[in-house]
Amino acid sequence: MPISPPTPAERPPLPPRPAAGRLAGVFLLAWIPRLALALVFLGLPIGLDDMYQYDMLGLSLARGDGYRWYQRDYVRQLQSYIRLNYEIDLPPESVPEQGFLTVYRPPGYPVMLAVIYRLVGEADRLAATRLVQSVLGALLAPLTILLARRLRIAPRAGLWAGIVVALYPILWMYPIGLGSENLFFLLTLGGAILLLTAGDDRRPATTITAGAVLGAAALTRSILSVFLLLGGLWLTQRAGWRRSLLFGLAGAALIVPWAARNSLVIGRPMFIENAMGFNLFVGYHPQGDGGFVAQVALIPTRFMDDGERDRWTTEQAIGFIQQDPGRALALLPRRLAYLAGFETRELIFFYSSNLFGPIPVPLLLIVYLLLVLPWVAVAAGAPFGLASAPDRPGRDLTLLLVAATLLAYVPVMAEPRFHLPLVPFLAPYAATVWLRPASLLPSRFPGSRRAYTLVVAAGLILIALWSWEFARQAPKLISVLSPGGNLLRLDY
Numbered sequence: 001m002p003i004s005p006p007t008p009a010e011r012p013p014l015p016p017r018p019a020a021g022r023l024a025g026v027f028l029l030a031w032i033p034r035l036a037l038a039l040v041f042l043g044l045p046i047g048l049d050d051m052y053q054y055d056m057l058g059l060s061l062a063r064g065d066g067y068r069w070y071q072r073d074y075v076r077q078l079q080s081y082i083r084l085n086y087e088i089d090l091p092p093e094s095v096p097e098q099g100f101l102t103v104y105r106p107p108g109y110p111v112m113l114a115v116i117y118r119l120v121g122e123a124d125r126l127a128a129t130r131l132v133q134s135v136l137g138a139l140l141a142p143l144t145i146l147l148a149r150r151l152r153i154a155p156r157a158g159l160w161a162g163i164v165v166a167l168y169p170i171l172w173m174y175p176i177g178l179g180s181e182n183l184f185f186l187l188t189l190g191g192a193i194l195l196l197t198a199g200d201d202r203r204p205a206t207t208i209t210a211g212a213v214l215g216a217a218a219l220t221r222s223i224l225s226v227f228l229l230l231g232g233l234w235l236t237q238r239a240g241w242r243r244s245l246l247f248g249l250a251g252a253a254l255i256v257p258w259a260a261r262n263s264l265v266i267g268r269p270m271f272i273e274n275a276m277g278f279n280l281f282v283g284y285h286p287q288g289d290g291g292f293v294a295q296v297a298l299i300p301t302r303f304m305d306d307g308e309r310d311r312w313t314t315e316q317a318i319g320f321i322q323q324d325p326g327r328a329l330a331l332l333p334r335r336l337a338y339l340a341g342f343e344t345r346e347l348i349f350f351y352s353s354n355l356f357g358p359i360p361v362p363l364l365l366i367v368y369l370l371l372v373l374p375w376v377a378v379a380a381g382a383p384f385g386l387a388s389a390p391d392r393p394g395r396d397l398t399l400l401l402v403a404a405t406l407l408a409y410v411p412v413m414a415e416p417r418f419h420l421p422l423v424p425f426l427a428p429y430a431a432t433v434w435l436r437p438a439s440l441l442p443s444r445f446p447g448s449r450r451a452y453t454l455v456v457a458a459g460l461i462l463i464a465l466w467s468w469e470f471a472r473q474a475p476k477l478i479s480v481l482s483p484g485g486n487l488l489r490l491d492y
Contacts, residue, residue, distance in 0.1 A: 012152045012199070012390045014233040017294045020160065023142040023397040030166035031138035034175050038130040041176045046126065052078065053105060058113025059122065060099060067107060068099035070304070085482050086301055095304075104306050105244070106189075106273045108220030109180035126178075133175035140424055141166035147429035150196035151398070152391035157435055161427035164378065166422060169370050170343040179419065180220050184207070187217035188224060188421050192397065195315060197243040199393060207235070209245050211250025217403040220253055222272035227404035234397050236242035246267065267306045276412070277310040280317035283413030285322075288333035291338045293414055294491035309431070335414035340379065340462060342372045343416050347479055352488040361481050376466070377431045378423055383458045385429025397474040398425045 039119045046052060056069040065071075075082070076092040083089055112131060120128040126206055131202035144165045149156030165171070174181050176180060191214035198207040214231065227249050236244040278300055278426050284439040303309035321328045347367060351359065359367075389395040402422060432439075439445055445452045479485060 011393070014152065015149050015155050015158070016146050016153065018149065018158070023145060025167055026141045026145060026162045027138050029163065030141035031134060033138050033167075033172050035131070036132040038173055038175050040133040042127045042130060044126075046178055048177070049318050052081075053226055054110055054113060054178045054180070055125075057102070057107075057110035058117055058125075059107065060115035061110055062117035063100045064123075067102060067110070070095050071099035071104050074099070079263075099341065100304060101265050102306055103265050103270055103274050105275070106180070106219050107258060108216055109183050110159050112183050113178070119132045127180065130175055136182055136186050137171060137175050138166070140171070140185055140189060143193065144424040144427060145185070147189060147193050147424060147486055148431075150193055151389070151394035151428055153389075153428040153432060154435075156286060156430055157239075157431035159422070159429040160434065163170070164297040164374065164427045164431070165190055165424050170346065170417075171423075173346055181417070184217060184220045185421055185424075187220060188227075189273070191470075192231075192401070192425070195247070195255070196237065196394060197347070198239070198243065198395075199397075202239040202243055204246060207246045208250045210249040212254060215251030215254035218251065219258060219272060222228075223408035224271070225255070226405075226408050227401055230404055231327075231397070232401040234393075234400055238393060266310075268307075274306055274310045277312075277314035277317065277411045281313035281320075283335070284317050284320040284328060286320060286327075287310040288405060290334045291413060293354065306490070326426050334408045335412075336406075337465040338414040338416060338466050339409055339419055339467045342473070343420070344368060344371050344376060344473065344477075345416065347371055348476060348490060349415060351486055352480055352490040354486045355490075356486070358486050364481060375419075375423070377434075378426050379419075379461060379462060383428030383455045384425035384440060385432040387451040387455045388432075398429070401425055439480075 021330060046055060052074075053069055056071060056074050057067060058069065059074070060068040071089075072092050072095050075090055075095050079090065079092065079124065099262070113125075116129050116132055145158045145162040149155070153161070171185075174185075191210055194206060194210035194213055196208045196295060204365045211228075214228050218228055228248075228492050232244045232248045235247050259271050262272070262274070266274065278297075282292060282296050283290055285293070285299075288292070288296045300309050300313050303312060306321060350356065386395055386398065402425075403417065408490045442449070442452055476490070479488060480490075
């Protein structure tokens, strides 16, 4: 849709500011389950590659050793794990005592870990991180209410959206692990609220803050850089090119120094991180399926040098595409299905790893539905709410975030968890439909007939993608639900 918002006089009035008590109540509703899970798993050791690597980086920064990983003492602890999972032998004496300088991962989340580690000490670092992350995750719920207000969504619908985010089951699990999503979701949501505010008040301070927060989000997961560019174009339409330039400079003030550091480390121009070659390799590998496949992802782990790994994986990925361009194109709709898919990967992995022990099949089915149905309700309702939204600037910015997500993942590699940052943005629009179900009928739809046709087409596409995703997952689900499913030890 074109970004041509109406003049301020044509826009709906900004709804009243939500009461502090309402925001606090929704925060508590979100925090209680997250805190409960964090307390239950307070002493759980980490056990995935990403988590180990984030922990290494956080420790290195906290110790004042710079942005390094695979320190000698850490490799000594992980030697058996590396040999078992990577099928390589990495003797501790073969690595530098302080580890290797790296450009592979963005620095935002490791910096947060380093601050926590310095405050509480290394012995209690995982427990403290889980408690902090339970608070960060709970903040998403009241922030969703504030976002709905900036989108000119009715207060009642905004409240329901906040409740949905508070009770969204898969989001309860993230504070348990070490993952950049814990910080990224919060920065993306907070930055978008500030960007919408900057489009309204056009104040330099708000504009600079919005650029800085979204710049920090890009330093946490670099895919947000696409939205940072699109958000600048959106702000040009709302507040003029001077405010847009100010917004871009604020984001660049954070990103450019880190990109310069990475370029010096690698010896050639580099951006926030250099995982693109790895992701393309996994996404297009002939033994892969367009998503994350653990066996394929293990292949490049023999390269400890970030630059060498990036060159090799990029060359391999280009070769895969050139050898079979038809297959490369066929992977695009498959990745779209993954991106719109069900958030059950964590349940399947952790349950099949015997983390919870055996669970009766009826209870396991209920858990499965609790993970699937919230996304289905949000994704199915949001197109109707977006098409009939009275505030075009807010709707356009939401659509730009959706477009940025599609551009970042569908051509490279996609997973269902990658749509989670969109949930707080789509939930307010879906809630307007839940509270006004008659708007689903053609005769009562507040938009045009053409808009209704497009919305129905979007719904049919979602149904087709979900049907394919369910059929793809069915064999694995049947295995997990069968006796002994908790002992299958399936790959993540």
